[in-house]
Amino acid sequence: MKTQMRFPMLLLALLALLSGLTAGCDAHPTEPADGGVSLTPSPSAASLTEVPGVTEVMGRTGPGSSYALLVPRDWNGELVVYAKGYVQPFLEPTLDMEIPGVRDWLLGQGFAVAWSSNSETGYAVRDGWQRTHQLNGLFASEFGRPTRTYLLGLSLGGLVSEFLSERFPSQYDGTLSACGVLGGGRMNADYVAHFRVLFDYFYPGVLPGSLYAMPEGYLLIPPDPATGSPGSAAFHAVVNAVAGNPLPAMEMARVHQIDLAYASASELVASFLQVLGYQINGANALTERLKGHGFFDNAALRYTGSTDDDALNSGVARFRSDPAAEQYLERWWEPTGRIERPFVSLHTSRDPIVPARSADVFAAKVAEAGASEHLLQRTVEAFGHCGFGAADIPLGFQALVSWVRTGSKPPA
Numbered sequence: 119m120k121t122q123m124r125f126p127m128l129l130l131a132l133l134a135l136l137s138g139l140t141a142g143c144d145a146h147p148t149e150p151a152d153g154g155v156s157l158t159p160s161p162s163a164a165s166l167t168e169v170p171g172v173t174e175v176m177g178r179t180g181p182g183s184s185y186a187l188l189v190p191r192d193w194n195g196e197l198v199v200y201a202k203g204y205v206q207p208f209l210e211p212t213l214d215m216e217i218p219g220v221r222d223w224l225l226g227q228g229f230a231v232a233w234s235s236n237s238e239t240g241y242a243v244r245d246g247w248q249r250t251h252q253l254n255g256l257f258a259s260e261f262g263r264p265t266r267t268y269l270l271g272l273s274l275g276g277l278v279s280e281f282l283s284e285r286f287p288s289q290y291d292g293t294l295s296a297c298g299v300l301g302g303g304r305m306n307a308d309y310v311a312h313f314r315v316l317f318d319y320f321y322p323g324v325l326p327g328s329l330y331a332m333p334e335g336y337l338l339i340p341p342d343p344a345t346g347s348p349g350s351a352a353f354h355a356v357v358n359a360v361a362g363n364p365l366p367a368m369e370m371a372r373v374h375q376i377d378l379a380y381a382s383a384s385e386l387v388a389s390f391l392q393v394l395g396y397q398i399n400g401a402n403a404l405t406e407r408l409k410g411h412g413f414f415d416n417a418a419l420r421y422t423g424s425t426d427d428d429a430l431n432s433g434v435a436r437f438r439s440d441p442a443a444e445q446y447l448e449r450w451w452e453p454t455g456r457i458e459r460p461f462v463s464l465h466t467s468r469d470p471i472v473p474a475r476s477a478d479v480f481a482a483k484v485a486e487a488g489a490s491e492h493l494l495q496r497t498v499e500a501f502g503h504c505g506f507g508a509a510d511i512p513l514g515f516q517a518l519v520s521w522v523r524t525g526s527k528p529p530a
Contacts, residue, residue: 207240455483
């Protein structure tokens, strides 16, 4: 008998999906008309934050890339450089920040904050680190060199922050990676790929296209109660499949290559929406970024954990990777664990897009590099990608600052 999903379950699934899929859905910032770097204060100064007494400087570093430098009236001399998270590839870069509440809290605590829109969206690690790293010189030329500089990255920005902390340890005094892709780009790409090919096995014919290519314009977009938008066909296809017949989804979640953590039926549905939305909305852009080279290889893999592994391995689609794609993901970016300054990682326990085991992989790399003394990891018992409570990131940042200033590592 098929289990029907009640409306509250759909609502929770939708809210969870929105938290994981709509980062970057914001208005376009005003940019200067000329083509160079601009340090001219924006005509809409003080529009980015409600904190009083903040000096704002906005400009751009090239086509599509804008930046913001914010300094509070009672600046403590320290700077937080923020690395933006993944923005869906069909959107344009914007200056809107995913965590404006944290930004305003930082300003209220006396920290200056700088961030860039980046010039690319999608899996743009290379562009992300370049644009983020540029902020140091831009800030120093306008306000002087800060006494300390911290990195704060969210999701894909957490991977960018890790890259910067490894490559430029003398320029950043400490790093906070929140829900960061710390297991590396290859691990997360493989996880999402496993999810799609296994979904096609357990729910054949529900989704069009394939791992590497989706029909043009076929996107997973949730309903928007504010506008009355009903959501896209892909959204309803996944909801109807998983909520209408959850048993295959529950079995798929137990496959060891997925090992999905969820605490309720609504979290199960929301997890499928989040991960498949990431794959559906980003497949074509990632294939284009990799110049058509396949990144995924399950040709010799044996899937385990289902009720019938023989049938699963006989029926699941198989792929072979291309060395060029593997090299790209290795370069942009596989953490080595060779961190030299205090590094705090923060994860939720039931993150369907960047599984909590990503933190374990990173910790193992740090240990292998002999750098465990520089790593502090904290797990928040919560569901969703970056599904933190209002105080979680500020508490993590306070721990980082205390560690940097005193040299004493806080407890996990």
